[in-house]
Amino acid sequence: MKFYHLAITVLVMVCALTGNVPAAGMTAYDIVKKSEDLLDQAKDSRTDMLMVLLNKKGEKRERTLNAFVKRSGDGTSKSIIFFKTPADVKGTSFLVWTDEHDQDRQWLYLPALQRVRQISASGKGESFMGTEFTFFDMGSHDVDDYTYKLLKEEDVGGEACWVIEALPKKVEFYGKVVVWIRKGNFVPARADFYDTKGAYEKQGTFGSVKNIQGINTPTRIEMANKLNGRTTVIELSNLVYDSGLKDDIFTERYMTRGN
């Protein structure tokens, strides 16, 4: 018994030295996996979004939209976004079908053309509608696409967090991501994104965490671009999980319907 307790103490000390402090037996991977699993509990979600775009002078533009997401158990997911304001994007809708085993598909409906347009999904590094979020940021990611290392523990906004470094196994858009995950509820509090050359590119913060149907959800997400000085803030409202969204919502039919 005495030896067992000693072994645990040594193990904790060794891990403290190397940085891989297990959190009550959890590795960095386990923490990230649990964080993602908790956020991904729902099979579908619907929400209203307010996007505020701020330039480096602090001047702002707002966009409102409705977003619907549905995940199937077979590695596919679908999402559709309807833009409500301002007037020049009103009626625009964006549909994405993702498939772990196949190429993603994207469609854009522009009221000015009155046609649905298939667009290439390979531009994931491109900015989403002029915001500081890229299509890659807005999409879903596989936990196993990264390797993780627990760096330290740190407070963010008065909340204790694990600080975990994530390195992509295949470098595409980011060379490194450092994420702060709240110890209390496993909800991310902050994420720093570094480009493929190691430059500090963006900082994302995840605040206003609310318990919605048992899922702790950050309802205010801010992405600050350190290179160009611009910031985008997304605020979620009227978020509902598992409302039983039907598959036919994620089709051209609903894109042209506008809601």
Add this chain to the structure above:
Amino acid sequence: MLLATVCAPLAARAFQYEGPHGTASLAGYVEARGACAFDGDTPEEDPSGELGLELKASSASWNSLKVFVQAVQDGTVIDPGSSRVFNDFDRVYQDRSPAVDIDEAYVDFYTGDVDIRLGVQKFAWGRLDEINPTDNLNTEDLTEGGTDDEVDRKIGVPALKVNLYSNLANVEIGWVPFYVPYRLPTVEERWFPRVLVPPATIDAGHSVGTIPVRAAYPEIDLPQGTVENSEAGIRVSRHIRGWDVSASYFTGYDTMPLVDTPVDLDVELADPLALDYDVTARVAMEPVLHRMHVFGIDFTTTVSDFTLRGEYAYFHNKHYNRKLDSILEELVTRDRIDETLSDFLADYLTSGGRDTRQTFRLDPVSDVQMDSMKYGLGLDYIHGDTSVSVQCIQEFIPDYDSDRPVYFSKDGLDTLVTFLFKQFFLQNTMEFNFRAAYDIEFKDYIARPSLKYSFTDRLQGTVGLVVIGGKYDDSLLGQFQDNDQAFARLRCSF
């Protein structure tokens, strides 16, 4: 300044309702537009103002209503004979100011696998931009010469649309109970097609010499509103392994203007003793309709970073306008004039010298029926805030008769290459847009660069140019080669 001042209170008055009885919203815009012609000898285009109002409402999830109305104060030409305010669905020439246009007004009903839309509406078939050979259920407003955007050119038509959705395919059926004609400006206006203006004179030989030609533009004589005269189409679409594909069929009338050109020769005996005649030719450009059938397919897919789009249509029983010069040369010949003068003289003598002025009707073959096909491919590329799109669209007439040349086809072929470049700046607040088209056979072109800036989310200003050139003055673009202009537009949305 005035528009911005108007905008502020209007923004506060945009209406939105959500409640137990349903939802409703009223939105719209106010726009001021001006154009400055580079060639002072061309007809001017007066500044115009436009108010657009869009009402959307729904009482339950299974229905919705949309009404979009545009009111225009154009100021260019006023129709003195009309007290109407609303544009009509049965006239080609509608030139009044102010005018109110019901752009769209329909109700939607949504059932499980069937959507029904009833009312004034616009269809959007095909995958290409601006020119869609398979999209024929709506006619176009050509009062801007086709230089405005496709959705603005399209005339909403009273129609019934039914969409059937299934795992096998989606089917869209459109029925337009009565034909709504295209719209043209009047002959005095800037964008009146020059190909519909006959030459001022014809050389008829030594007996009468040069004959002056006068043109008249009567209104269209529409077919009766019967089922046989209605238009219909069906389009079947499916997504197959990354490809969006469709097949379609349309039966109805050509969306492009087609005219009959009966010629009246007015002969007056100016000097009975010397048998001197004054002859004038009056050409009536009578809009005419021929029924055609269009079989089409279209597709789109993505290949790496590109989007590929394609469209093909086969036109059965399509008619083409013969060139006016060719018609008049064939019709008003020396032999025909001599024969006409002989007939005149005979009637003159029979009348005892009273019929000194007579009219002789000549009915030429003004159009040629030739089956044809029109097809195109488009390629899009988007990188960040930049997008580029290139298209090549060709029309081919296999049985082209070079002895009877028609407009806009050279030996049965016409190829148009279009280019669109779009660049966003300043977090999408500024947009540079460059559109161009070049016709390979006729070597004519149009370029439309423009710069749009969003002062606020509700106030946008656009400045741009329209530059048109060409080797010929009777080609599709070349006929407007004197119409280069700069334009500016300020729009306030609410």
